[in-house]
Amino acid sequence: MNASPDTLPLLRVTQAVKQFVLRRTLGDRVARRPGVLHTAVDHVSFELGSGEVLGLAGGSGSGKTTLARMLIRLVEPDDGQIMFGDSDVRAASGHALREIRRQMQMVFQDPYSSLNPRMRIGAAIFEAGKVHHQPGVDDEAAFVARVLDLVRLPASAARRFPQELSGGQRQRVAIARALAVGPKVLIADEAVSALDVSIQTQLLNLFLDLRDELGLSIIFVAHQLSVIAEVADRVAIMHEGKIVEIGPTAEVFHRPQHDYTRSLLAAHPSHTAPTPRGGSV
């Protein structure tokens, strides 16, 4: 779904760039060579519509995480423009930046990195909601129960600690905490990649439910093309920092235009066409 001319896209990224100075090796230092600049995100442009799921695919090191983190300035962009509604993300600071970060929430592959192991799940959700003055926080138990219900966890989960839960449940909690602050966009960076298939499916359905029920937009970063194929409305394929192809998921996957997209699709292992490469001896 592309934003039609009369509705502004929720998020518009134009020519975004991020460069890193590579650490100098011992050899470089001995020879007094300067650090090499590496362009992790190279003039990337895209738009995200309201209620849209945009998949971001590509090999490891292609710049997906860097791009995702730039959207909320966890990584500072070096160039380009990022507009969230009518706020200029690069120019924002203080309250405006906090508000942008409230509305665009990230969910990571490893929920351990975002959940405090010493905080009960209910408290973590409540704290997040309270800081951002979310409606309903005056009744802590009801607020927590309502948010947990969004991710299909029972209210009793509030008393648990993160480490008492399975990987899939922990990822639900990470999503719940993101939802507690009332975001418009979820940025899921490999959020289901470490999970087993049967659990992964449950989480994918949850993301789609959240889009339908809350009208959330989702940027769904994953290296597994098949996962993106089934969850995203549109997909952007990244390679060496550039978006080499972007379009409706079915279009890109069934009629890839770029060689890199073709090679990614060809390498993707599939169980639907078992073809032993060696054959029986």
Next chain:
Amino acid sequence: MSDILLRIENLRISFGKDDRRVAAVNGVSLEVGSGEVVGLVGESGSGKSLTCRSVIRLLPPGGEMTANRVLFEGVDVQSLDRDALRAHRAHNVGMIFQDPFSCLDPTKRIGEQIAETLRVNVGLDREAAKVQALSLLEDVGISSPERRYLAYPHELSGGMRQRVMIAIAVATKPKLLIADEATTALDVTTQAQILDLIVRLRREIGMSVLLVSHDFGVIAQVCDRVAVMYGGYVVEFGPVADICNRPQHPYTRALLDSIPTIESAGQRIRRDGIPGQPPSLGEIEQGCPFVNRCSYASDACRTLELSMREVGPGHTSACPVTIGSGS
């Protein structure tokens, strides 16, 4: 198929105190033909790695194994004394894992690590070991081997490190290569290259491969036969095409139905998935381990004695229910 290289019969691996031992692997039987690629597929915790480790009797501390037999070329590895076991590990079986860092010495050049394996396990002298190590680097697709010989593990990409691991694992021309989630951490493109490499070496060296993966796609691409594991049991075993096209065990079917595919791009399908989660260690004391998540389950499943039943040529399933022809 020709002769059997490895036959595991009724393998049990348990953990815990004497009176409260719980089985993590429960009556697994499996065979690998000579020159054959057999897959072990299943979700994490299903017992795949432990089953592999039984082949070289290298279990984590506290783990205890029993089996009717673990026959490698007709010899029961359970009966090997220390020296024979060392020789078995050094010559018969090569292993590669998900994380090559855990096996490579970060302080040594990779060429020297390969050469060392050749000196210690094959008995080559210094010069011959170096020549052979260079040729192995070339065999596993590492360009400019002379230069890479001098590299340290951290100077290589993940795919390169995995190639080095393979070079070490096949240096002794083992009869069996065990690849435990060896491509899981890699990019699809690199993964495809590593799988091709394994298949090529298998043909050239004539070795068998036991390939462990949680990814049915990977299994389907390379294996001749596959064992599906769940909760410490093998629930289905057979030719890979039969299992993918006509799964007979409800777990296999539900698992296959959960896997997203590229073909369905843009169709907005919602897969049912499998409700609940796999049993934890010791949770299942009798009956079928899948009973709580199975849509075909009846009360009888809670008490039945699990046994493999023939459901097709060379195709067995641990479920007494016939669920009809596959999707």
